[in-house]
Amino acid sequence: MNNLRGIDLNLLVVLDALLAERHVSRTATRLNMSQPAVSHALARLRLLFDDPLLIRRGGQLVASARALEIAPALSEALRQMREVLGPGGFVAAQEKRTFRLAMSDYGSAVFLPGLTRLLRLKAPGIDLVITQSSREAMLRQVLDGDCDLALGVFPDLPERLEVGRLTVEHFACLADRERMSGREWLDIEAYLSRPHVLVAMKDGANTEIDTALRMIGHRRRIAVTLPHWGNAPRLIQGTDLVLTVARNALVAYENDPSLIVFEPPFEIPPFAFVQVWHERRGGDPAHAWLRSAVADVAKGLRQSALPPP
Structure with missing residues (x-):
C-alpha cells in the first residue's frame, strides 16, 4: 500500500461507500453501479488490503478491525480530494x-x-x-x-x-375549548383533575412531563396511551382529555375554534x-x-x- 502506482483509486471510493452503507445493493445504488461490480470491487479491495474488510455476520456486513481503523482517514482523504476538484463533485x-x-x-x-x-x-x-x-x-x-x-x-x-x-422544544397543552370553563383550568389542580393522552412507543414510558410532575410531588392519570402523535389531537375534540406535547406539534391547532392551546401550569424543562x-x-x-x-x-x-x- 506504500506505492499507489497501479492502484485503481476508484476502489477507494467504493470502499468508503461500503463502509458507510454496510450493504452491497445500497452501495451500488449510491454509486450508480451494478451489484456484481460492487462485489467485484470488494473482492479486489480485500486482496489489496489483505483483509476481509467487511464480514457477513447475522445477515449483516460488519466492518473488520482494519476497516474501522482506516475508515476515518479514508473518508477525510476523499473529502479533501473533492475540495481540490472543486464544487463540481456534488450538485x-x-x-x-x-x-x-x-x-x-x-x-x-x-x-x-x-x-x-x-x-x-x-x-x-x-x-x-x-x-x-x-x-x-x-x-x-x-x-x-x-x-x-x-x-x-x-x-x-x-x-x-x-x-x-x-x-x-417547549411543551404546550391541547384541550377542547367547550370543556374549558375559563382560566381556572390553567392551574395545576385543574390540570391534574383531567384525564390525559400520552404519546409513547410503549405503555408506562417515563416522559419528561411525568418526570417534571414527580419533581413537584404530583402524578397525572393517563386515560389513553398511543404510539402515534398524528392521531393524538383527534382524540381531544369533544372530550375532557388533555394532551401535552412539544409546542411545534400543535401549531396547526392554535387557530382551531373548537380547540385551545395553552401553556402547562407547571414547569417542564425544554428539550433539544x-x-x-x-x-x-x-x-x-x-x-x-x-x-x-x-x-x-x-x-x-x-x-x-x-x-x-
Missing part, C-alpha cells in the same frame, strides 16, 4: 440517491413536510425512506449503517455518533430535538447537504410564543 440538483431517515411520528409531522418540499425543489433526484422505532432502536440503526440519519430526542449518545441540534449521524458519513458531501437541508427546515419552524388562551 444537489443532479444527485440521484436514496437516504434512509429514522424519526418519530412527531418528527415526521413537523419536519418531513418541509424537508420534502425542499428536496422536490432543490434535489428532485434524492429519495427518502422513513422508518419509525424507539430511541434506542434508531441509534442502533445509525450505528449499524441501516439508517443515514436519525431525528429525535437522544439524551445519551454512543461513541462514533455525531449530533446537530435542530430546535429547542437533534439529528444524529455516524462519523463515517462525515466526508460524504451528499449526506452533508442533506443535514444542511434538515437544519434549514428547522430554522423555518415558527418559534413565536404561544398566544394567550
Whole structure:
C-alpha cells in the first residue's frame, strides 16, 4: 500500500461507500453501479488490503478491525480530494440517491413536510425512506449503517455518533375549548383533575412531563396511551382529555375554534430535538447537504410564543 502506482483509486471510493452503507445493493445504488461490480470491487479491495474488510455476520456486513481503523482517514482523504476538484463533485440538483431517515411520528409531522418540499425543489433526484422505532432502536440503526440519519430526542449518545441540534422544544397543552370553563383550568389542580393522552412507543414510558410532575410531588392519570402523535389531537375534540406535547406539534391547532392551546401550569424543562449521524458519513458531501437541508427546515419552524388562551 506504500506505492499507489497501479492502484485503481476508484476502489477507494467504493470502499468508503461500503463502509458507510454496510450493504452491497445500497452501495451500488449510491454509486450508480451494478451489484456484481460492487462485489467485484470488494473482492479486489480485500486482496489489496489483505483483509476481509467487511464480514457477513447475522445477515449483516460488519466492518473488520482494519476497516474501522482506516475508515476515518479514508473518508477525510476523499473529502479533501473533492475540495481540490472543486464544487463540481456534488450538485444537489443532479444527485440521484436514496437516504434512509429514522424519526418519530412527531418528527415526521413537523419536519418531513418541509424537508420534502425542499428536496422536490432543490434535489428532485434524492429519495427518502422513513422508518419509525424507539430511541434506542434508531441509534442502533445509525450505528449499524441501516439508517443515514436519525431525528429525535437522544439524551445519551454512543461513541462514533455525531449530533446537530435542530430546535429547542417547549411543551404546550391541547384541550377542547367547550370543556374549558375559563382560566381556572390553567392551574395545576385543574390540570391534574383531567384525564390525559400520552404519546409513547410503549405503555408506562417515563416522559419528561411525568418526570417534571414527580419533581413537584404530583402524578397525572393517563386515560389513553398511543404510539402515534398524528392521531393524538383527534382524540381531544369533544372530550375532557388533555394532551401535552412539544409546542411545534400543535401549531396547526392554535387557530382551531373548537380547540385551545395553552401553556402547562407547571414547569417542564425544554428539550433539544437533534439529528444524529455516524462519523463515517462525515466526508460524504451528499449526506452533508442533506443535514444542511434538515437544519434549514428547522430554522423555518415558527418559534413565536404561544398566544394567550
